[in-house]
Amino acid sequence: MSIEVHNPMTLPVNDNVPGNDYAFCVELAGQPWFTAKGAMIAYYGNIRFEPLGQTSMVAIVAARFSSPLYANDWVLAQGQGKLILGDRGFNINSFDLDDGNLTIRAANLLAFEPGLQLKQSIVPGFLTLLGTGKFLASSNGPVMFAEPPLRIDPQALVGWADCPSPSHHFDADWMQSFLGAARGMLLGANTGEERQFDFTGAGTVLVQSSEKVVNDGHLLKHIESETVSLGQNSLRALHQSIGARLSQQQ
Incomplete structure (x- = not known):
């Protein structure tokens, strides 16, 4: 079996490592990149990784x-060299925005150039x-890139560009059963066949070819941040709901 051994001269400039969809090489030449913590798997050269609060x-x-x-x-990677990024064996792709507007699942975003501005979406x-x-x-x-109007399994959604945020769509037969709907919305017992994201208008939707979402601790952070505005009664009700779900999963 032939094994290709890479060095700084053979690694690409801002592209996937040849024959490897799971690793991407960024060339740093004075311009920094924002990179997600843990995304760096190797690098050549003189590169520094600075926490955003200490950069x-x-x-x-x-x-x-x-x-x-x-x-x-997130950290700011800066210096001179070639930076190889990966994400737990998932496919990695690069995308170019031209005066664009794209919303992406936080767990899927690995890096971006400082020509782009990152904001927190109102979608958790x-x-x-x-x-x-x-x-x-x-x-x-x-x-896969798809045009609206489109309904998509929430687990398959990567992001959307230049179109309105999606709304929830619940299957009509499933909604007819109040107990089924309550169980699904409160305890999470629903699938893409019962609940979808509904996209309308112009734009592009990014869809991954699997219903298995990457491990997402970002959603937990968003939920925790929202509990600050809850009173004692609401917090107790949330505690009971979480306890019921944990008991169900044991």
Whole structure:
């Protein structure tokens, strides 16, 4: 079996490692990149990884990163060299925005150039990129691009560009049963066949070729942040609901 051994000269510039859809090589040549913590798997050269709260490039962070909820999950990679990124064996693709507007699942976003601005989406667990530049995203299998109108399994959704945020669509037969609907919405006992995201208008939807979503701790952070506005009675009710679900899963 022939094994290809890479070095800085054979690695690509801002592209997947040849023959490897699960690793991506970014060339740093003075321009920094925002990268998700844990995405770096190797690098050549003189590259520094600075937490956003302790970076020497405060102006770039202030202008380009507007999501305090996720700030601890990102670093600023800067210097000279080639940086190889990966995400637990998931497919990695690069995408180019040209004065665009794209919302992506936070767990899928790996890196982006500072020409793009990151904001926190109003949709839980998602982030929005604005502007012009390149970004990297992981997916469980290759990504398909689809035009609205479209309904999609929530687990298969990677993101959407230049179209309105989706609404929830619940299957009519499933909704006829109040107990079934209550069980699904409160305890999560529903599937893509019962609940979908409904996209309308113009734009593009990014769909991964699997219903298995990447492990998403970002949604938990969003939920925790929302509990700050809850009173004691609401917190007790939430505690009881979570306890019931944990008992059901044991």
